[in-house]
Amino acid sequence: MAKLAVLTDKVLTFFEEWTLFITVMVAMISLFFNVILRYGFSYSLSWSEELVREVILYTTFIGCSVAIKNGSTVRIDALVQLVPVLKFPLAMFSHLVNLAFAAVMIYFGIQLAIMQVESKQSTLILDIPTVYLFAILPLMGFLMVVRVLIVMREEINARRAESRS
Amino acid sequence: MDIDVIIILLLLLGAMAAYVPVYMALFFTGLLGFVFFAPETQTLMLVQGFFKSMDNFALVVVLFFILCGNIMTAGSIVEKLIKVVNSLVSWLPGGLGMAGCLGCGLFGAISGSTVATVVALGGFMIPALIRNGYSEKYAVGLMTTSPNLGIIIPPSISMILYCMITNVSLQGLFLTGFVPGVLIMASVCVFSYWTYRDSTTVVRMPVPNLREVLVVFREGFWSLMLPVIIFVGTFSGMFTANEAAVVACVYAFIVELLIHKTMKFRDVKKVVVNSAVTSATLLIIVAGATCFGRYLTFESVPAKIAETVIANIDSPLMFLIMINFFLLVVGMFMDVISATLIIGPVLIPLLPTFNIDFMHFGLLMTVNLAIGYCTPPVGVSMYIAGAIANKNILFVSRAVLPFLIIQLAVLFVMTYFPELVLWLPKAMGFWEAIDTSFPAL
Numbered sequence: 177m178a179k180l181a182v183l184t185d186k187v188l189t190f191f192e193e194w195t196l197f198i199t200v201m202v203a204m205i206s207l208f209f210n211v212i213l214r215y216g217f218s219y220s221l222s223w224s225e226e227l228v229r230e231v232i233l234y235t236t237f238i239g240c241s242v243a244i245k246n247g248s249t250v251r252i253d254a255l256v257q258l259v260p261v262l263k264f265p266l267a268m269f270s271h272l273v274n275l276a277f278a279a280v281m282i283y284f285g286i287q288l289a290i291m292q293v294e295s296k297q298s299t300l301i302l303d304i305p306t307v308y309l310f311a312i313l314p315l316m317g318f319l320m321v322v323r324v325l326i327v328m329r330e331e332i333n334a335r336r337a338e339s340r341s
Numbered sequence: 342m343d344i345d346v347i348i349i350l351l352l353l354l355g356a357m358a359a360y361v362p363v364y365m366a367l368f369f370t371g372l373l374g375f376v377f378f379a380p381e382t383q384t385l386m387l388v389q390g391f392f393k394s395m396d397n398f399a400l401v402v403v404l405f406f407i408l409c410g411n412i413m414t415a416g417s418i419v420e421k422l423i424k425v426v427n428s429l430v431s432w433l434p435g436g437l438g439m440a441g442c443l444g445c446g447l448f449g450a451i452s453g454s455t456v457a458t459v460v461a462l463g464g465f466m467i468p469a470l471i472r473n474g475y476s477e478k479y480a481v482g483l484m485t486t487s488p489n490l491g492i493i494i495p496p497s498i499s500m501i502l503y504c505m506i507t508n509v510s511l512q513g514l515f516l517t518g519f520v521p522g523v524l525i526m527a528s529v530c531v532f533s534y535w536t537y538r539d540s541t542t543v544v545r546m547p548v549p550n551l552r553e554v555l556v557v558f559r560e561g562f563w564s565l566m567l568p569v570i571i572f573v574g575t576f577s578g579m580f581t582a583n584e585a586a587v588v589a590c591v592y593a594f595i596v597e598l599l600i601h602k603t604m605k606f607r608d609v610k611k612v613v614v615n616s617a618v619t620s621a622t623l624l625i626i627v628a629g630a631t632c633f634g635r636y637l638t639f640e641s642v643p644a645k646i647a648e649t650v651i652a653n654i655d656s657p658l659m660f661l662i663m664i665n666f667f668l669l670v671v672g673m674f675m676d677v678i679s680a681t682l683i684i685g686p687v688l689i690p691l692l693p694t695f696n697i698d699f700m701h702f703g704l705l706m707t708v709n710l711a712i713g714y715c716t717p718p719v720g721v722s723m724y725i726a727g728a729i730a731n732k733n734i735l736f737v738s739r740a741v742l743p744f745l746i747i748q749l750a751v752l753f754v755m756t757y758f759p760e761l762v763l764w765l766p767k768a769m770g771f772w773e774a775i776d777t778s779f780p781a782l
Contacts, residue, residue, distance in 0.1 A: 193610065193614045196613070196614050196617040197610045197613050197614055197617075200404070200616070200617050201613065203401070204587055204591065207401075207583065207584060208588065208591050210584070211584050211587070211588060228398065228401050228583075229397065229398050230396075232397075232400055232401055232624070233395045235404065235617045235621055236395050236620070236621045236624045236625055236628070239617050239618045239620065239622070240621050240622065240625050242618045242621070243622045249364075249622055250362065250364070250626060250676060250679070251363060252360070252363065252675060252676075253360065253721075254673075255358045255360070256360055267360060269359060269361070270359070270365075273356075273361045273362075273365055276369075280372075281388070284388040287385060288385065288388065288392070310392065312392075313388070313392055
């Protein structure tokens with residue numbers, strides 16, 4: 177079980193980090209070249225804006241899954257800071273909410289993606305079928321489920337070790 | 342107001358207090374509102390709205406300004422900027438304190454968030470101040486409150502989002518941030534001078550000669566050019582905000598990798614991934630707030646609140662005082678981004694009635710919510726600074742008081758003398774008379 181958790185974590189981290197890195201760099205370089213082309217060659221790339229918008233979609237939704245692992249999701253910790261006893265139960269509660277959220281994303285994300293296939297929609301300039309974009313939602317949901325389970329496991333183990341000592 | 346709206350609002354507050362991630366609290370309460378009180382609306386549409394709200398070119402700027410700030414902190418640009426400031430003021434009484442505050446301002450001129458600034462600058466300024474004979478109380482108070490300059494001085498993420506929901510000129514709103522920023526920095530410098538004017542314990546540097554200053558400036562030249570590129574690029578109309586952020590990132594990468602050589606190529610991936618994740622955690626709140634906003638508009642909550650407010654408050658002055666107080670409390674509990682996105686759309690429709698300028702209000706919201714970050718007992722910055730300096734919250738609460746008073750004083754001046762903040766965008770041609778078009782979220 178422990179081995180499986182470590183292995184999944186590694187595979188997911190590899191996938192998430194490299195895709196995030198590549199998409200952000202592509203967005204940065206295409207926007208930068210757009211500036212250079214405009215001032216140097218009076219030419220403008222028509223597709224760079226669309227590409228960058230899609231990159232933001234990807235990084236935002238996939239980044240949220242990484243944020244679960246890093247514990248960097250934005251939450252209001254006023255209550256937890258003032259009453260530390262509540263931290264563990266509330267953290268568990270928020271993990272459950274997170275699982276529910278992931279389920280919603282998977283279920284409705286797949287439906288939305290199917291709708292895109294049926295209507296054969298694609299983006300305006302780059303002509304990317306929108307099903308690929310909407311597929312980010314179920315992908316995010318799936319990554320989230322795995323991440324939340326790994327984090328829950330770690331937190332419960334830490335809690336047990338604490339109460340033993 | 343209707344009972345169902347109140348139930349949903351209480352649910353939202355409850356979920357947020359219960360440590361549920363902000364965006365999920367927003368998404369689920371919006372969803373519940375629709376499912377229970379307006380079943381004919383499809384969940385599918387709400388999920389689609391959640392997704393589509395991220396398909397927005399204006400959001401790109403958030404990612405790249407965060408990236409730029411992270412490159413600077415990972416490399417040596419921040420350090421060099423502090424050195425430059427330090428060489429200018431460290432010979433004055435209280436000089437290192439001034440340098441800390443001015444450094445936060447400069448850092449804020451590139452990054453756009455508070456928490457990042459507390460971590461980046463507090464981490465080495467607090468020990469440095471204590472080592473040089475400043476009192477712990479002063480050091481902690483200074484470095485807890487000064488990072489607020491990060492969101493007040495442009496570029497600022499909360500200002501970007503405010504512009505997104507109101508269509509105010511982004512450049513113009515950025516410009517309004519300079520006046521309060523400079524006022525706060527100046528007041529803190531005077532306060533430091535006053536506190537340490539006769540002190541014998543504080544280490545004071547000798548007055549630097551011109552050559553020494555020149556050497557530091559030459560060393561810091563490449564770092565100093567970064568804010569120059571951002572400001573000149575954006576305010577001259579050469580770049581859009583997105584392009585300015587991207588150009589700044591490319592420039593920062595080139596400086597750190599090729600000129601300062603403090604960053605290795607393998608660090609690049611780490612910095613990029615971290616920035617993508619940080620921007621994701623902030624942007625997803627926009628998506629959550631969009632869903633919740635749809636529910637609020639569906640129930641016409643903004644209109645109802647407007648009616649109540651207009652019926653009970655009749656002077657713009659009273660309105661602004663109420664808003665100041667309200668936002669200060671909100672800022673204590675909520676981060677600036679969620680607060681701007683949730684409360685902005687409710688308050689903004691009220692502005693034309695009280696004849697308050699949209700741009701002015703954007704600045705007020707930003708400064709007001711920023712101050713909430715370090716207001717006892719629950720401001721986020723206080724906990725971070727407390728953790729860095731190993732002090733409990735009571736100590737930090739007492740330490741921030743004098744600085745808090747300075748910032749509040751500046752806020753009140755800004756609130757009641759709108760011309761003081763609006764002359765700059767007006768002079769640069771970025772200000773437009775109020776358009777009463779209803780903002781949409």
